[in-house]
Amino acid sequence: MTQVQEKASGIRGDDLQAITPHLVCAGAANAIEFYKRAFGAVEKMRLTGADGKLLHGAIKIGNASVMLVDECPDWRSFGPTSLKGTPVTIHLYVADVDAFVERAVKEGAILHMPVSDMFWGDRYGIIEDPFGHRWSIATHQRDMSAEEIEQAMKSMMPARGDGGC
Incomplete structure (x- = not known):
C-alpha cells in the first residue's frame, strides 16, 4: 500500500496486517455513530x-480496524438488512464482555445469545447491531490446552442433545 493509499483509507498500512471487516450498511453514517456509542469506536475517517x-x-x-460504506445497488453492494441476514459473524475480544454487551443492547443491538462462560475458556455472547451485522463478543478467562477444550466440549454436548448446532 502506498503512502497516498494509506492516507486515503484512513487506516495505516500496518493496521491492515489482520483481516479488516469492510461493512456495507444501509445508513453507514448512522452505523458509525452507533459503533461510537455502543462499542466505544473511534472514528478515523469519513468520506x-x-x-x-x-x-x-x-x-x-479497541485495536480492531473496521471500514464502512453505504449500500450501492449499482455496485451490487448490499448490507445484511437488504439481504435479509448475514452468514458472517464478526468476533471481537474486549476487556469486559458483560458491560460491552449490556451497553450495545441499550443502544439498540439485539441479544441473540446471552453472555455466559464457555467450555473453551471465554466468557462469550452474540449480538446483532441495528444494521444487521452479527458480532460475537468475548473476554478470555483462562488458557486451556486443545485436549482440555475437546474434553470440555464432549462433556457439554450430551447435555444439549442437539448435536451441537
Whole structure:
C-alpha cells in the first residue's frame, strides 16, 4: 500500500496486517455513530459523496480496524438488512464482555445469545447491531490446552442433545 493509499483509507498500512471487516450498511453514517456509542469506536475517517451517502468510513474498536460504506445497488453492494441476514459473524475480544454487551443492547443491538462462560475458556455472547451485522463478543478467562477444550466440549454436548448446532 502506498503512502497516498494509506492516507486515503484512513487506516495505516500496518493496521491492515489482520483481516479488516469492510461493512456495507444501509445508513453507514448512522452505523458509525452507533459503533461510537455502543462499542466505544473511534472514528478515523469519513468520506461522503455528493448524494450524502458514505463512500468510505474507518473506525477503530479497541485495536480492531473496521471500514464502512453505504449500500450501492449499482455496485451490487448490499448490507445484511437488504439481504435479509448475514452468514458472517464478526468476533471481537474486549476487556469486559458483560458491560460491552449490556451497553450495545441499550443502544439498540439485539441479544441473540446471552453472555455466559464457555467450555473453551471465554466468557462469550452474540449480538446483532441495528444494521444487521452479527458480532460475537468475548473476554478470555483462562488458557486451556486443545485436549482440555475437546474434553470440555464432549462433556457439554450430551447435555444439549442437539448435536451441537
